[in-house]
Amino acid sequence: MNKARSKDRGDEGEPDSGVSRPSDVLPGLDREQLRVLRQVGRQWGRVSPLLGVAHRALPVDPDLGAFPPAADIRPTRFGQLVHITPLGGHASAQAADVAGEIPGSRMGRIARRARRAMLGAPLKSTAVARESMRKLVALPVLSADALSSVAYGPEAMLGVLVLAGTAGLAYCLPIAAAIAFLMLAVGVSYRQTIRAYPHGGGSYIVAGDNLGLLPGLTAAGGLLIDYVLTVAVSIASGIAAITSAVPSLAPAAVPMGLAMIALLLVGNLRGIRQAGALFAAPTYAFILAMFALIISSLADATERGFQPAPTPHLNAAEGLGVLLVMRAFASGSTAMTGIEAISNAVPVFRPARWRNARTTLTWMIGLLIALFAGVVAIVHLSGVIPSSSETVLSQLAHLTFGSGAMYVFVQAATAAVLLLAANTAYNDFPRVLFLLARDDHAPHIFLRQGDRLAFSNGIALLSAAAALVYVVFDGNTNSLIPLYAVGVFLAFSLSQAGMVVHWRRVRTPHWRKSLAFNATGAVLSTLVLITAAITKFTAGAWVALVAIGLFFLLATRIRHHYQTVGTALRLHPDTVEAPDRTLAPAPAPPLTPPHPTAQPEARRTDRDAEEAEEEETPQAIHHLSVVALASLDLAGLRALAYAASLQQPTLALHISPSEEEAQRFRDYWTTWGDHVPLHVVLSPYRAITAPLIHYIEALHRQRPDLTITVILPEIVTQHLRHRLLHSKDATRLRHALRPLPKIVITSVPFHVP
Amino acid sequence: MNKARSKDRGDEGEPDSGVSRPSDVLPGLDREQLRVLRQVGRQWGRVSPLLGVAHRALPVDPDLGAFPPAADIRPTRFGQLVHITPLGGHASAQAADVAGEIPGSRMGRIARRARRAMLGAPLKSTAVARESMRKLVALPVLSADALSSVAYGPEAMLGVLVLAGTAGLAYCLPIAAAIAFLMLAVGVSYRQTIRAYPHGGGSYIVAGDNLGLLPGLTAAGGLLIDYVLTVAVSIASGIAAITSAVPSLAPAAVPMGLAMIALLLVGNLRGIRQAGALFAAPTYAFILAMFALIISSLADATERGFQPAPTPHLNAAEGLGVLLVMRAFASGSTAMTGIEAISNAVPVFRPARWRNARTTLTWMIGLLIALFAGVVAIVHLSGVIPSSSETVLSQLAHLTFGSGAMYVFVQAATAAVLLLAANTAYNDFPRVLFLLARDDHAPHIFLRQGDRLAFSNGIALLSAAAALVYVVFDGNTNSLIPLYAVGVFLAFSLSQAGMVVHWRRVRTPHWRKSLAFNATGAVLSTLVLITAAITKFTAGAWVALVAIGLFFLLATRIRHHYQTVGTALRLHPDTVEAPDRTLAPAPAPPLTPPHPTAQPEARRTDRDAEEAEEEETPQAIHHLSVVALASLDLAGLRALAYAASLQQPTLALHISPSEEEAQRFRDYWTTWGDHVPLHVVLSPYRAITAPLIHYIEALHRQRPDLTITVILPEIVTQHLRHRLLHSKDATRLRHALRPLPKIVITSVPFHVP
Structure with missing residues (x-):
């Protein structure tokens, strides 16, 4: 990554003048990586018709968010002072009504206004x-x-x-x-x-x-x-x-x-x-x-x-x-x-x-x-x-x-x-x-x-x-x-x-x-x-x-x-040189009966995690969606519907503090019609995070080839002050899930007044 | 919700003795809500064969995470003292090796140990x-x-x-x-x-x-x-x-x-x-x-x-x-x-x-x-x-x-x-x-x-x-x-x-x-x-x-x-009483050319957001995945592959600080093979969050019926101290996206050493 950047800088001349260029913040790819990128792309090309990944007929017109640059540095009385174009006035009529503010809490708006008053309107790179x-x-x-x-x-x-x-x-x-x-x-x-x-x-x-x-x-x-x-x-x-x-x-x-x-x-x-x-x-x-x-x-x-x-x-x-x-x-x-x-x-x-x-x-x-x-x-x-x-x-x-x-x-x-x-x-x-x-x-x-x-x-x-x-x-x-x-x-x-x-x-x-x-x-x-x-x-x-x-x-x-991260993020020639590995669908290991003591010890090492995450093509990904549900309210049902609509194998998971509550939840599930397999984990210590993490880890150990998407319904309040009144479970779970290998975390926000 | 809980309490007797019961933390459903749940379930039943939502043949055996309750309160010398069962010893052999710790940073482990030493091992609800x-x-x-x-x-x-x-x-x-x-x-x-x-x-x-x-x-x-x-x-x-x-x-x-x-x-x-x-x-x-x-x-x-x-x-x-x-x-x-x-x-x-x-x-x-x-x-x-x-x-x-x-x-x-x-x-x-x-x-x-x-x-x-x-x-x-x-x-x-x-x-x-x-x-x-x-x-x-x-x-x-939240989360009888609305796929509005000034003013109100999120059945959800990409490295490609493997309409989005960088990114895209539609938003003010939010909002306004899944590649470091060295863009974006209506936010973590 570093080498790539040095090279990139070299092309642009004036290597060390201390002026920020886009390539500094967003470094480019070197020739080796471009080669690998082309090869990865060829693999996608072989499978994309099958998967329908392109979906070029988008349901929206993506060309609406252009923020046309209107760079005008007008000379001012102090020649060297830079002219200020306020953010509000930069956009065409198309985007003008949305450019003013990011939706957010009132506190956020006040903070933004105070910042603007103190520091002035933003300036363009140009x-x-x-x-x-x-x-x-x-x-x-x-x-x-x-x-x-x-x-x-x-x-x-x-x-x-x-x-x-x-x-x-x-x-x-x-x-x-x-x-x-x-x-x-x-x-x-x-x-x-x-x-x-x-x-x-x-x-x-x-x-x-x-x-x-x-x-x-x-x-x-x-x-x-x-x-x-x-x-x-x-x-x-x-x-x-x-x-x-x-x-x-x-x-x-x-x-x-x-x-x-x-x-x-x-x-x-x-x-x-x-x-x-x-x-x-x-x-x-x-x-x-x-x-x-x-x-x-x-x-x-x-x-x-x-x-x-x-x-x-x-x-x-x-x-x-x-x-x-x-x-x-x-x-x-x-x-x-x-x-x-x-x-x-x-x-x-x-x-x-x-x-x-x-x-x-x-x-x-x-x-x-x-x-x-x-x-x-x-x-x-x-x-x-x-x-x-x-x-x-x-x-x-x-x-x-x-x-x-x-x-x-x-x-x-x-x-x-x-x-x-x-x-x-x-x-x-x-x-x-x-x-x-x-x-x-x-x-x-x-x-x-x-x-x-x-x-x-x-x-x-x-x-x-x-x-x-x-x-x-x-x-x-x-x-x-x-x-x-x-x-x-x-x-x-x-x-x-x-x-x-x-x-x-x-x-x-x-x-x-x-x-x-x-x-x-x-x-x-x-x-x-x-x-x-x-x-x-x-x-x-x-x-x-x-x-x-x-x-x-x-x-x-x-x-x-x-440098370590740069190496980890580089497009690896390995993946491309062994096309069989990525092109053929990974052979599904036989579903072993749940005798985990009999399973090979598969403690996760960092190298494992790294190796496990080289799915650069869609067909290398085998899905399992896990919906973590606390209750069957509108937020929960919406997360379930979202998971089901992805049409991938889906498992609903409920962490229950007691057998009594677990049975009640199973009854509700039956009332609803049992459309998605449900598993209830008893957590006699009332913890939510640890049992869920352990369960997901165990699933990963059972089938390390699966990419597990954990879907979390999340209640989003309109006002910051109301956030204290709601459980932070979703945030805690997301933090605890992040280190797990081959995990994807999906929040389904549900907005309440 | 409150009424439901009162009722629930009433069934169990001793309404006010101050002893915590599961129904306090996880309130049950009242008869009205059960009725609605059954009706919603019937709707799922009508469509689940078509959607294949059930996928009852799971690739994993879900029955591995049971934490068998082994409640034993042995009498101690002080009759009233409660016997302590340590967390480590609670689980069967099956779960024993995973129950001990949540994967996390070293700091987290130390904090957990200090907590354990001071407060003692966890106690079961029983x-x-x-x-x-x-x-x-x-x-x-x-x-x-x-x-x-x-x-x-x-x-x-x-x-x-x-x-x-x-x-x-x-x-x-x-x-x-x-x-x-x-x-x-x-x-x-x-x-x-x-x-x-x-x-x-x-x-x-x-x-x-x-x-x-x-x-x-x-x-x-x-x-x-x-x-x-x-x-x-x-x-x-x-x-x-x-x-x-x-x-x-x-x-x-x-x-x-x-x-x-x-x-x-x-x-x-x-x-x-x-x-x-x-x-x-x-x-x-x-x-x-x-x-x-x-x-x-x-x-x-x-x-x-x-x-x-x-x-x-x-x-x-x-x-x-x-x-x-x-x-x-x-x-x-x-x-x-x-x-x-x-x-x-x-x-x-x-x-x-x-x-x-x-x-x-x-x-x-x-x-x-x-x-x-x-x-x-x-x-x-x-x-x-x-x-x-x-x-x-x-x-x-x-x-x-x-x-x-x-x-x-x-x-x-x-x-x-x-x-x-x-x-x-x-x-x-x-x-x-x-x-x-x-x-x-x-x-x-x-x-x-x-x-x-x-x-x-x-x-x-x-x-x-x-x-x-x-x-x-x-x-x-x-x-x-x-x-x-x-x-x-x-x-x-x-x-x-x-x-x-x-x-x-x-x-x-x-x-x-x-x-x-x-x-x-x-x-x-x-x-x-x-x-x-x-x-x-x-x-x-x-x-x-x-x-x-x-x-x-x-x-x-x-x-x-x-109470407001409880009302918002209740399963609404409305949705069920108007089955046409949820059963028939929502008519796709005609794709209007991007003349936003000509579009009806659709400022989001809270009521809008609430109404918009009543998709309790899978077929009520129409997808659009947006992959926000900073660069085409392994983390970015993995997020793209994940998005494509969901087989929903997918759009890649890149926020670029300059036309020069945007062109470079488009070139890379072509090298890769242009498998997914790409849209580059120019952000002359170098901000990442605001342009992305505005773009997503504009997409929502163009097609309010779509559920937009924003997929964010996220670099996860092994050590907490390294987190400072990486951009917090993904976290910031997630926070800013949460208030948007009909949004789903997906993190694809990429683990680096």
Whole structure:
């Protein structure tokens, strides 16, 4: 199945761009299976006249349910926003009156309406608009994650250094310089990726393509954790920007954060596109605010002759050692998160895509280094130290601008860009899950696009995970940072190591230079990764490492299951190669008298069940209908009539709690005329399910060649609330019957008011 | 249906003894329905040779699943305990190897084993042992509830009086005298009930029989609330007896109470019978302890010349008014709860039942009045006042016996008898619910007896309700008392008022005397009821009143629904009186071209759906099978083969998200050979359920005479954990299809490893 899909994808080109295609959800057949299908069809052809299966003269005209596609994506004011065609208005007059609602309970209708109000009307598949962005739009949209890291990266670094007291803060500048160099190296490294993977080169794809399954999955695990933490950290940091400005909101920080996650959830389920102007604003505002802050602050410092303002004396909580410096370095490196966004999103650029993407990446790296260096410099000059009640940026803004409009602007822009950064993860997390699901490494539910073309399941999972992490760590940025660095740099390292292998393989022009850049990036990233894993192991990095390990295990198990199922579902050449077996009616075993102890022990094994279910042709099926009856009311009689009308051997079964009741039922049966053989099973323990299952199992053991159809009358109430008043026997029986081999379960609903 | 059942019950005698009979769960048919059944059968007889429905030559021998009843109730050491036959050992050799377990997931097996370990092996229906008790056993078992009330009744009364300070306590003796008189009057009144209702006369039955539906249901509501509060109050009071003796346990009072409720839940689900010796002990111990306490205390008082010991001076929190005295009276009256137990349980006595029951009642009333009066007297003499940390009984025992063995004995006996009293409610609450359910006033799930012959659902509901009340009122007896009195005296009043009507009607010898006694009881009970409702309205009585009102509304709605359903399920004489309609094949409407706007508007109404489903004979059914296919794999082909083998008109349906995928699917279909007509519905919104439902609805509208069988291939995984990895489309479709008229839903499970 998997192979088939890969092949199918190959035909359509752009194998890994993360856009959902029908073949992902409904995989096609490979050549081998098509051959088998043709052979099976030939067998049907030999028997269908006899069986009359075709019945081409249908009593209905099937051509009434066409839902004519009327794809019209009209341009709107925001060019990239997708036009919404409501479900109600899609159909021709023919279907219009039925399209509005699924018949159902009132609760269902209310739920549907609430959903519609919150998420909007469904969108057609054809409404997927391929966005293409100008560089000036792509820059802010794609770099929000990276640039916003400046809001927490330097602070995280300082937060570690102050543990060593005033002396520790002196290391601030050299560490920042090392991080800036790292940014440069990784940025240059990703420039190579853009050239090599013009269709978008996420870490999962690059590592998986070049290094193999294990590194690919590890990178994917790192990425998924990275995205969860991006949401949690960005929200935590954004809320900190708000509570710094309005300290009275501080106690409500966690609920506010959860509300923001809920907002992102609903917004992304609706399918917020990265809508140019709307999304560009916060990033430009943030860049503006930062530069204003840095320049004003430097101007102040010039007046003081660049003498650092005195910091309050701090007592050292820890000794100043190599480990502390490394820890500060690892914390500060979180300012680099999001740097890979542009290389993942090359297809959204206007042609020549890769060239535009590279230019934009260069700009982003430049801005990132400038902002990061600027912030560290003015922190150093102004003598600000991290505080638990106010962010460093807020302190800087207070020092420089007082509490006026400019201060508010800085804080608002910071909060907005952080929220936007969290939103980036909402685009990427479901896409990685989609790619994993396409390779059978994640549940296939992540392949499905919701009503609004969003990968709803992935979005919901991200929200749940981020909310959990956010609450467990109490919305505290500093507690989250240790987990963050590991996932990010794991993905960086693997992606760039993958690029090194890539260049060695393809050897396109200038490959040596590219390889050198990528190798530098890979080595440096790996160093940061090791640093982070060691120095922050007890502070939380172990959580991330364990999570990646669990993810790997889980993904492997999931793939194993899908492959087993795929094999089980494949049309088997065996059946076709042994035509005698399927064509000739199976010889009916002699009806042995009921001495079951004398019968061969035929405990069902899984292999039995599997083998037993290869009836691809109608004549391979030998029927027995069993009607399970509780009483001879209208519902029961209707089920009996249905069973009889199928004209297959039919047996009526009644489970009776006592001999007395059994006799009464037999009397009714005689009154009715005994048209169908009746068997009454006495269930002295009053159970319904177990005796019926055992009976059906025993029938199967007596004649394993029969396909047993269990027909269950079922009372369906109009209102959900009335369902509690009726027996759930039919549902319970259906659940218990499902695992039996060669079983078919038929519900005959009887509708009561 | 209801009428039929009443009649059926009437034939079997002892209409209201609360013993479950098969006819309750599986009601019989009345004469009218039997007549219709015979007529319907005659119609089948006319067509069954043509249809070949009988197929009496079954391919299997149906006689293999007999579960031979081997009812043996062997006498055990405790005569009344029921012998347990484990499920595993019940079956003959024939069925032994299949009886042990239902095939299912490992989780299911573990759950089943845990259940078995906790609740014991299932019991057969025939294991219902009709207990019959000697008077010396019946007295302690049936009077535990009433006598244990002495542990909280006097204390509740004093608790109100101390609000008026020392002056209030003076009213203690007159109020107690009034309560003792009330006990006598109500006791004598219930003696009359025993004579009139020798099969057991619960308030619900007496009030319902004589006063009508509204009073009957009101009494039932009062009783149900009474039983919930009996559990909560008895447990609260029992825990108070324990924490009085061991004050260090006080902080754990609420968890301890919940643990006791859990113990009662498990014990009663296992089916604790009122096992003579075992259950008689606590009551006799309590009687012994109380008399020892009263006599010793009176002896002490004799030495003091019956001078009341000085009470500490108390400040009055409230003025001493009529209202306060009435409130104290209503609180003290809770000492009467449980007085009705003997009249409900007449059938458990040995013959002559009613005479033995009356004698026992007289003894109980005597003991109750003696204990109540004795406790109030020694409280008065010893000057004890209620305290929040120690019960009055514990204070009295401390004063009289110090802290030695006798003190411990008093407290232990008190706690034990209170636990036993709570257990009484576990016998009665499910029985009342059973009677309500039999009359369609409660969900029929309360008719079912569990594995262990206990009414498991009623027991579970009582535990949940009692635990809720217990936790909400923080396990505090005094907060619970105001709710208690209303329910108890409502049931008392209605029951005795019912008896008054009864005597006026039957006019058996001495009816005038009996009527007078019952009238006195009714008037006094009503006075207490009104007193309690008024004086304790704001303290909690309103909760009880609102609950009774809600119960009444709910019960009426439930009965209405069951009657509607019963009518819908009855075999209709209409169908038989118009034989043409069912015998002649329905004329096939001409196949109109698909211009649905031109078709008559045929919005489905409930009546339509009902009328449409009266096919009691096979030839009234015209088939169309629709196979819903997602892909042409082994599961899909098997469903197709199954559908074709039924030899009915068959249509294959595929829901496709895009034209591209639809074309691919059509190509596969052609490759296969196009043996079955295929229709592809385009679903541009990617939904599966809605388009399929709309399509099926449209087919139904085109040909409302057809019974449409929707055949769904369904992948069944061996392990529960793998279920998440597969689409739930089949389940969703089944749920959405159920409400459609004239639908049949067939699952073809395909088992994968």
